[in-house]
Amino acid sequence: MGKRKVRVAVIFGGRSGEHEVSLASAASVMQAMDKDRYEIHPIGITRSGRWLVGGDPMQALQSGVAERALLGTGEEARDSRGGLVVGARGALVPGMEEVHFPDVDVVFPVLHGPYGEDGTLQGLLEMADMAYVGAGVLGSALGMDKVAMKDVFRARGLPVAPYVHLLARDWRARPEEWVARIEAELGYPCFVKPANLGSSVGITKAHHRSELERGMEEAAQYDRKLLVERGINAREIEVSVLGNDDPEASVPGEIVPSNEFYDYAAKYLDGKSELLIPAPISPEQTRRAQELAVRAFAAVDCAGMARVDFLLCRDSGELYVNEVNTIPGFTAISMYPKLWEASGLPYPQLIDRLIELAIERHEERRRLRSEYPGARREG
Numbered sequence: 001m002g003k004r005k006v007r008v009a010v011i012f013g014g015r016s017g018e019h020e021v022s023l024a025s026a027a028s029v030m031q032a033m034d035k036d037r038y039e040i041h042p043i044g045i046t047r048s049g050r051w052l053v054g055g056d057p058m059q060a061l062q063s064g065v066a067e068r069a070l071l072g073t074g075e076e077a078r079d080s081r082g083g084l085v086v087g088a089r090g091a092l093v094p095g096m097e098e099v100h101f102p103d104v105d106v107v108f109p110v111l112h113g114p115y116g117e118d119g120t121l122q123g124l125l126e127m128a129d130m131a132y133v134g135a136g137v138l139g140s141a142l143g144m145d146k147v148a149m150k151d152v153f154r155a156r157g158l159p160v161a162p163y164v165h166l167l168a169r170d171w172r173a174r175p176e177e178w179v180a181r182i183e184a185e186l187g188y189p190c191f192v193k194p195a196n197l198g199s200s201v202g203i204t205k206a207h208h209r210s211e212l213e214r215g216m217e218e219a220a221q222y223d224r225k226l227l228v229e230r231g232i233n234a235r236e237i238e239v240s241v242l243g244n245d246d247p248e249a250s251v252p253g254e255i256v257p258s259n260e261f262y263d264y265a266a267k268y269l270d271g272k273s274e275l276l277i278p279a280p281i282s283p284e285q286t287r288r289a290q291e292l293a294v295r296a297f298a299a300v301d302c303a304g305m306a307r308v309d310f311l312l313c314r315d316s317g318e319l320y321v322n323e324v325n326t327i328p329g330f331t332a333i334s335m336y337p338k339l340w341e342a343s344g345l346p347y348p349q350l351i352d353r354l355i356e357l358a359i360e361r362h363e364e365r366r367r368l369r370s371e372y373p374g375a376r377r378e379g
Contacts, residue, residue, distance in 0.1 A: 005039040007104040008355065011121070013045040013052075013061050016113030017201040017222065023062060025330035026110040030058075032332065032348050038355075041102040045111070053101060106358050107132040110330060114196055117327045118144035131362030133354045134304040135326040142300040143326035146227050147195045149300060153321055156299040158292060161311060161320045162186055162230040165195065168220035175216070179209060182228050189231030192216055194223035205231065232320065234311035237279050239293035240328075240339040241306045242353065244361050247297050249290035250339040252310075254279035275335060277342045281312065288319055296321050304357050307336045 012026030013019055030040055044057025046066050060066035107130055109121055119141035125132045135143060142149050147165040154160055164182055171178055182190065192215035194202040202222040204215035212228075219226050236257065240250040256274040281289070293308040307328035311320040328336040337347045345353070 005037060006106065006355065007039045007041065009041040009043050009102055009104040009107045010110060011043045011045065011107060012110045014111040015047055015049050015115040017197060018112035019047055021329060022110055022112050023058065027058060028331040029108065029110055029351060033351055034348060041104055105131065106355055109134060109327060112327055114144065118196065131358045133358040135302045139301040139303060140326050143302065143324045144196050146193060146323060147225055149323060152299055153296060158296055158299060158321045159319065161232055164228045166226055168224050168226055171216050171220060171226060175213065179212060182212065186228060186230040191229045191231060192219050193227045194219045195225035195227050196223045232311050233314045235314060237289055237310040237312050238335050239289050239308045240336045241293050241297045241308060242340065244303050244357055247294055249293045250343040252279040252281065252286055252289045253277040253335055253339050275338065277338055285319065292319065292321055296324050300324055302326060303361055304354055
């Protein structure tokens with residue numbers, strides 16, 4: 001009798017603005033997984049938060065049939081509530097039926113942005129005592145919140161570019177005060193970002209006051225917490241990190257964006273940005289980037305995988321840690337897997353290693369005590 005396949009649930013879609021990016025990453029992951037080694041269970045999450053289990057969730061999300069069937073239109077759509085499993089009432093989604101969450105060995109979340117990459121899903125899986133790929137609750141939450149992340153980096157002595165953070169409601173209440181502070185502390189150009197989002201959604205570059213004001217309004221549409229960073233004349237360097245408590249760094253890569261900065265269009269739409277692997281930087285800069293990447297990974301308590309993004313100042317040569325991405329883009333042409341491929345670890349083997357790391361970490365957690373013996377009562 002042959003060895004049983006490892007049962008893997010791949011979760012994708014989700015409620016964030018990176019829904020489409022998640023579908024592309026998950027499709028690539030599932031296609032690359034060794035079908036002789038893994039039993040794959042795709043699980044989709046609609047934009048409204050409904051979970052699709054069984055059938056073909058990928059097709060249901062890509063075609064839009066799930067959203068139309070579950071939400072309807074108008075007031076019905078706005079009032080719709082989420083749920084963990086699609087019900088069988090009148091076959092709500094064609095090809096889908098009422099089923100329980102599959103009995104799996106490990107979960108592979110491929111959810112970018114809030115409601116999946118930010119610790120929410122990870123907390124659910126922890127409560128269910130399930131092994132899963134990637135960072136835990138704390139690492140995921142810190143990796144998503146750019147303000148908290150940079151605060152931790154700074155506290156751990158990692159170099160970060162100057163920044164200012166505020167709440168959207170404070171901006172709306174006192175815009176002139178905040179403009180004055182940002183101009184005094186950061187100057188122009190500066191970058192305005194929602195604190196909790198990825199894929200450059202909601203990010204703008206401000207060269208003067210009116211662009212700053214428009215950028216703040218744009219970012220406030222996506223998050224209650226806003227981040228403004230000093231603009232640096234920089235090259236964009238990225239390093240992939242892999243491991244749990246003893247992580248390793250890949251060779252660095254460089255992104256040459258097609259636009260003024262690496263925005264959503266440059267990442268996903270126009271196809272004109274260049275990826276230089278390995279990055280054309282000095283051996284000393286390479287070692288420095290790899291060292292800082294591992295330190296940043298540990299600083300926010302990451303596990304499994306992360307892509308660490310840097311700004312390499314063209315004027316001073318200073319390397320700044322920009323952010324950690326705990327569930328980076330994962331198509332075969334995304335930077336995270338391409339950097340590992342250039343480091344000697346091909347895409348399918350990278351997926352194997354991530355699943356191994358997830359199971360190892362789960363087994364380690366299960367060896368910990370979950371109750372205090374002294375608290376037991378005598379019967």
